[in-house]
Amino acid sequence: MIQPARDAPFFVVLNPGSGRGDPDETRALIERVFTEAGREHQVLMCKDRPVSQVAAQAVDLACARQGIVVAAGGDGTINAVVNAVLGRGCAFGVLPQGTFNYFGRTHGISADTEIATRALLESSVEPVQVGQVNGRAFIVNASLGLYPQLLEDREAYKQRYGRHRVVALWSAVVTVVRGHRPLRLLMNCEGEQRKVRTLTLFVGNNPLQMAQIGLPEAPVTGAGQLAAVMLRPVSTFQLLKLMLQGALGRLGEAEDVRSFAFEELAVRPATPRRKVRVAMDGELFEMRPPLVFSVSPHALPLLKPRALPGDAAATPP
Structure with a gap:
């Protein structure tokens, strides 16, 4: 070094x-x-x-x-x-x-x-x-589905009301209440293939963020592995409850949340698309599937x- x-x-x-x-x-x-x-x-x-x-x-x-x-x-x-x-x-x-x-x-x-x-x-x-998606680096997290929509709405609210955490929280509540269509994904994680239906796929590379929301993968995140978090499609009320659990550092206790550590994860929509919107470290990008999440060399x-x-x-x- x-x-x-x-x-x-x-x-x-x-x-x-x-x-x-x-x-x-x-x-x-x-x-x-x-x-x-x-x-x-x-x-x-x-x-x-x-x-x-x-x-x-x-x-x-x-x-x-x-x-x-x-x-x-x-x-x-x-x-x-x-x-x-x-x-x-x-x-x-x-x-x-x-x-x-x-x-x-x-x-x-x-x-x-x-x-x-x-x-x-x-x-x-x-x-x-450093994590990466299709060769593009991220330092904190990368995601698709509901989370990129939360980021887009949060930025719009910040431009209107200022850059404060209260504004970010309120914009998240408004986005959740509006509703969101679940993703149908085909996933290949280190040789295991499966179909999943989720509101969002969140991949973390930051142990502090993972620990704050209460996920058990926090210790390995950023130490040779990434952490994936998926939310099962739930009602608006249940989603608001999950947000509260995350704010209290207890998201890992929720039955509607699945999380796991990995070294490489390939994802593509079940219905073919030319591009998928991906959020990385608070910025939005359009990327061609499949999306391959991994630790940067x-x-x-x-x-x-x-x-x-x-x-x-x-x-x-």
Whole structure:
């Protein structure tokens, strides 16, 4: 695993649409911390170009200068930068700016931008597992069915009412009440084939998220395996009850939930379709079936902060 030089330059991909703070103030703060430390840096803002394009530019610059690429944004922004970084041989850092920040919290990275930026100066690289669907990487989760619809509706509500967890929860309730048609899928999991009927297929790569909703696969998620979660078609009332159980960390106790760990899972609709909508780390994509979920052969060279005694910022809640 690559370890960058102590004076390696930083190339920061900053998404101004992430978080609730002023992006110009965030940029100024990041630049001030690096300047005070005497570290060369460049902040690339994603104003008029997609994050993926800015991320590709940052990776090219980092590879040419033996530098470090940093994603400043939510899990969706981090996903885009990870897909540019993975397999390129440059180290990767994170400045969490999103609503839930599962990736940052899992790896002890503070949501306070100044603390997280200073931590990058003293961090060391550790390999982190990445999931993939048909070769596209995801860091937290990937899903199809009801969950992508929840994400689409949540984004619409956030644009209207702001980026708050209460808004996300309310939008989920509204989506569930509207109803959703079950998926009919053909699945092949490590040689075993079966037909399933489910409201959603959720694949997790984040042990913190799995533990918070109370699934027994949490310990192995991100440690060589992924975790699949399926919801049996149920009434609206039962689905709301499942949401409550998940919020209370007791989803694994529900009879209408099936979960299992795996290394590779192939899925395609029982009725042929040209494309399937897939959500990855909060972003929506159209992908051609079959969908093959697996652990990426490339580990992510993540800059992780040193865990100091009594440092709450370095410990996931």
